[in-house]
Every structure is written in C-alpha cells, then in structure tokens.
Amino acid sequence: MLSGKKILLGITGGIAAYKSAFLARLLVKEGADVQVVLTPGALDFITPLTLSALTGRPVYVHSHDTTTGQWYNHVELGLWADAMVIAPATTNTLAKMAHGHCDNFLLACYLSARCPVFFAPAMDLDMYAHPAVQHSIQTLQTFGCHLIDSESGPLASGLSGKGRMAEPETILAHLQDYFRKRTSLSGKTVLINGGPTYEHIDPVRFIGNHSSGDTAVYLAREAHSRGARVTLVLGPTRYTSHTFPFEVVHVTSALQMHTECLARAASADVIICAAAVADYRPAEYQINKIKKNQDSLSIQLVKNPDILADLCQSKKAHQHIIGFALETENLTQNALTKLHQKKADAIIANSPGPHTGFATPTNQVTILYSDGTIHQSSLVLKNKLASWIWDHISEHFQISQ
CATH class of the missing domain: 3.40.50.1950 (Flavin prenyltransferase-like)
Structure with missing residues (x-):
C-alpha cells in the first residue's frame, strides 16, 4: 500500500x-x-x-x-x-x-x-x-x-x-x-452542497442561519482524499476557494444553489445535500435600506425550491443521493418522513445542541437508509465524522465496487 x-x-x-x-x-x-x-x-x-x-x-x-x-x-x-x-x-x-x-x-x-x-x-x-x-x-x-x-x-x-x-x-x-x-472513490464524481443560504431583504439585511459549512467541507475533503472528482457548492462561509484542491462554486441564495446543483447533478455518482437551505425568501427585495419608521414590519415570504427533492426527482439509475435533516424534536420520525417524501436514498439526521449542529467542532448523527438500515455515530469532531459517513455510505451502497 x-x-x-x-x-x-x-x-x-x-x-x-x-x-x-x-x-x-x-x-x-x-x-x-x-x-x-x-x-x-x-x-x-x-x-x-x-x-x-x-x-x-x-x-x-x-x-x-x-x-x-x-x-x-x-x-x-x-x-x-x-x-x-x-x-x-x-x-x-x-x-x-x-x-x-x-x-x-x-x-x-x-x-x-x-x-x-x-x-x-x-x-x-x-x-x-x-x-x-x-x-x-x-x-x-x-x-x-x-x-x-x-x-x-x-x-x-x-x-x-x-x-x-x-x-x-x-x-x-x-x-x-x-x-x-x-483509492476507494477513484473514478467517482461527487457533488456536495453546504453552508447556509442568505435571502436578502434589502441591501443590508437577510434571512439566514448559523451554519458554518464545516461538515460539507470535511465531506468534500474526505471524498477528494479518497480519489473522487469533487464539486462543492458552498453558501456564504469563511472558506475561500484557494484553500481547496477541488472545484468550489460559491453561491449566496437558495435559488443560486438550486441552479448550480441541478446544472451539475447529471454527471455525479454521489450527491450529498448538507446545506442549510432557507425554506423561504422575501417575496420582494427592497432596493433601499428599510427605515425603522414603523412600530411593526411585515415581510411576505415565498417558498424556495426544494433542492433535495428536485435532485431526487431527476435521479439517474447509477446515482446515490443523500440528504441532511436538522431536527429539534422527534429526530428519527421527522428524518424518516423527509427520507420518504424526498425519495432520497438516505438521510443523515442530527439535532442542535451545545456540542452538535451548527457552528460546533463536533457532531453526532444517525444515517437512515431507504431500505430501513440505521447507523448511529458517536460524538466526534466533524472531520472524523466525515470519514465515518463516507465509510458507511460507501459500504452500504458499494460505491467503491
């Protein structure tokens, strides 16, 4: 070796x-x-x-x-x-x-x-x-x-x-x-999305979340280290392109991430949707900063496209598509519901907490597969978790064979 x-x-x-x-x-x-x-x-x-x-x-x-x-x-x-x-x-x-x-x-x-x-x-x-x-x-x-x-x-x-x-x-x-x-992913093409999306309200305000993008970055690095051709579609994070030895596409909004992911999906063998995509965006973007001249403010929101569901809908026979689910209650049941509704091959579920979820160096997840198999990790650093995830999904889907 x-x-x-x-x-x-x-x-x-x-x-x-x-x-x-x-x-x-x-x-x-x-x-x-x-x-x-x-x-x-x-x-x-x-x-x-x-x-x-x-x-x-x-x-x-x-x-x-x-x-x-x-x-x-x-x-x-x-x-x-x-x-x-x-x-x-x-x-x-x-x-x-x-x-x-x-x-x-x-x-x-x-x-x-x-x-x-x-x-x-x-x-x-x-x-x-x-x-x-x-x-x-x-x-x-x-x-x-x-x-x-x-x-x-x-x-x-x-x-x-x-x-x-x-x-x-x-x-x-x-x-x-x-x-x-x-060499376990040699010859394979991997598409991963990660980080948050920012949905702009006006030139200085947006709807977003606390996702750091770390999990997606570690998953992409691990896939690259195993020989895969990797593309990472990344929302607004601290990461810059020059730190990666693979293709990184920087996006801001859910619509941009949707476009970039679907444009690259057809050639991918494995797709992992790890991004914390905003479910809704403002119906109207205000060109100028909204002034604080009212006691209350209402912003109409419209639903963003569902990236994971759309990728699964156009899934090719050779592809494996895995999504993420961050749940604050009924973790397993809500993740299973998402798995079946989206028609994904697997869902990686986790909960926010002091040592898990957004902006923490560690995480603990459960992988739920469409065939009913379940694997649960221990609480580990996110880079170790990325290796654990690739070990399990590679073995389950026989990706390296």
Missing part, C-alpha cells in the same frame, strides 16, 4: 524520537521513499547519521548548509510528499503548528505541505491533558490534519498514563489505512 509513496517524516525534540528510527525503518521496508526533517531539539535525542543510514537520504535540520550556504527548498519538499508524518509531535511543536509559527525548517515544510499531515503527540500525561494542548490538537484536526492519538503506559517521568507516542506499527497502520481509502 505504501510502495512508491513519498513520506516526509518530521521528528521533534522528545524522548520518543528513538521510536521514529523504527518508524523510518518500517516505512522503508514497505517500499516508501522517506525524507527525514529534524527540529534542532531532536538532535538531543537522535542523530541524522542514524536516520540517513536507515532511509538512504540526507537528513535536513536547517534551511541551509551552514558550511556551504546551500539552501534547502522547504516548498519543494512540501510539494514532493504524498504524506507528512510528525512523530513525535511535542507540545511546543503542536502549539506552533496550530498558530502558524515558523521558526525551524520542519515547521516551514509543514506550512508548505499540500499533502495530508499526520501527527503523533508525545508528552507527559499532565501536559497531554492540559486544555491548551488539547486545544492545539483539536485546532490541527479542524485544519484537516490527522491525529494518531497517544497511547497509555509508562512515561519517561516515571508516571504512567496517556501521552506515549503511538507505536511505529500503529502509525504505519494509520498510513496504510489512509492510502487504502484514498
């Missing part, structure tokens, strides 16, 4: 760095081409000579050769790699990665990498449990980085608990699983 893959292995200054030599060896045995980058602090724990002998490549510590002045191109390395693995990832490095600091060559490579980034934290148990460290870890996951979580056991401090770097074999298995999944 890793034969011919280019792996950029970053090693930081922690006692677990000795394990990274074994990891480098395992990666080479699997046929990977491994390039090691050390932080200056890592030199206290492991030598470049050891790692160069194991990988057959020079090891980089600084951005240039201090003797000859030769410059090493971090951008080139970031483009070269199929995956970057930072193991061990110390507290200091995690914080710098999360906040975009760049005071060593490894961090420059990380900030330039266009490949998936995996990180394996290693530290003492109290450091690992500290809210600041957990915040760094969660922030990196929201960036799309892949956490290879720490394990429990004896620590260098003499204590025992969670904080040990994952074993080299575990890290290897994560990479193998990633590249195995990366």
Whole structure:
C-alpha cells in the first residue's frame, strides 16, 4: 500500500524520537521513499547519521548548509510528499503548528505541505491533558490534519498514563489505512452542497442561519482524499476557494444553489445535500435600506425550491443521493418522513445542541437508509465524522465496487 509513496517524516525534540528510527525503518521496508526533517531539539535525542543510514537520504535540520550556504527548498519538499508524518509531535511543536509559527525548517515544510499531515503527540500525561494542548490538537484536526492519538503506559517521568507516542506499527497502520481509502472513490464524481443560504431583504439585511459549512467541507475533503472528482457548492462561509484542491462554486441564495446543483447533478455518482437551505425568501427585495419608521414590519415570504427533492426527482439509475435533516424534536420520525417524501436514498439526521449542529467542532448523527438500515455515530469532531459517513455510505451502497 505504501510502495512508491513519498513520506516526509518530521521528528521533534522528545524522548520518543528513538521510536521514529523504527518508524523510518518500517516505512522503508514497505517500499516508501522517506525524507527525514529534524527540529534542532531532536538532535538531543537522535542523530541524522542514524536516520540517513536507515532511509538512504540526507537528513535536513536547517534551511541551509551552514558550511556551504546551500539552501534547502522547504516548498519543494512540501510539494514532493504524498504524506507528512510528525512523530513525535511535542507540545511546543503542536502549539506552533496550530498558530502558524515558523521558526525551524520542519515547521516551514509543514506550512508548505499540500499533502495530508499526520501527527503523533508525545508528552507527559499532565501536559497531554492540559486544555491548551488539547486545544492545539483539536485546532490541527479542524485544519484537516490527522491525529494518531497517544497511547497509555509508562512515561519517561516515571508516571504512567496517556501521552506515549503511538507505536511505529500503529502509525504505519494509520498510513496504510489512509492510502487504502484514498483509492476507494477513484473514478467517482461527487457533488456536495453546504453552508447556509442568505435571502436578502434589502441591501443590508437577510434571512439566514448559523451554519458554518464545516461538515460539507470535511465531506468534500474526505471524498477528494479518497480519489473522487469533487464539486462543492458552498453558501456564504469563511472558506475561500484557494484553500481547496477541488472545484468550489460559491453561491449566496437558495435559488443560486438550486441552479448550480441541478446544472451539475447529471454527471455525479454521489450527491450529498448538507446545506442549510432557507425554506423561504422575501417575496420582494427592497432596493433601499428599510427605515425603522414603523412600530411593526411585515415581510411576505415565498417558498424556495426544494433542492433535495428536485435532485431526487431527476435521479439517474447509477446515482446515490443523500440528504441532511436538522431536527429539534422527534429526530428519527421527522428524518424518516423527509427520507420518504424526498425519495432520497438516505438521510443523515442530527439535532442542535451545545456540542452538535451548527457552528460546533463536533457532531453526532444517525444515517437512515431507504431500505430501513440505521447507523448511529458517536460524538466526534466533524472531520472524523466525515470519514465515518463516507465509510458507511460507501459500504452500504458499494460505491467503491
């Protein structure tokens, strides 16, 4: 699975760095081409000579050769790699990665990498449990980085608990699983919509909702990482097109999203409607700002087109169409009603709450299929949820076969 893959292995200054030599060896045995980058602090724990002998490549510590002045191109390395693995990832490095600091060559490579980034934290148990460290870890996951979580056991401090770097074999298995999944949607075309829609009342006011678009973005990224051709039709969010390696169509209103989705639907193998589309829009747009010169104001609303229902109505035989349902009561029953009314293949149902729904880093969902099958997730970060959703719908619909 890793034969011919280019792996950029970053090693930081922690006692677990000795394990990274074994990891480098395992990666080479699997046929990977491994390039090691050390932080200056890592030199206290492991030598470049050891790692160069194991990988057959020079090891980089600084951005240039201090003797000859030769410059090493971090951008080139970031483009070269199929995956970057930072193991061990110390507290200091995690914080710098999360906040975009760049005071060593490894961090420059990380900030330039266009490949998936995996990180394996290693530290003492109290450091690992500290809210600041957990915040760094969660922030990196929201960036799309892949956490290879720490394990429990004896620590260098003499204590025992969670904080040990994952074993080299575990890290290897994560990479193998990633590249195995990366081909699962090869040759498939995926259309996803996401985010809110804004229905303008006048030049400064609109009807909208609190959707961040995160779930749709993670679903699109995950589909792309599995080899699919992806188009994301995205309502107003903080995301800009240059952050994505696939096509993004930015829209504002429900009518615009309807037009763009239907125009692209025919070529899609899988369509996921994750957007929080406004059900109604103002019947009349006011060209000038409405003045507050009355005690009350009535705005007539008209129904927006139903994107999911219209997509299902024109569905092709080879297509799988999945919708989302956000319900505040009777979650399962309301989701089943939507599933049957829209004639979708599946509905992904969730409820708003302190840790679920709009504008939260986590979510918990239930997938209800038209054949009666039901799968429920645990409460997880939304990027992990995207992977879980793709695992389940790919298996259920045999999309990769």
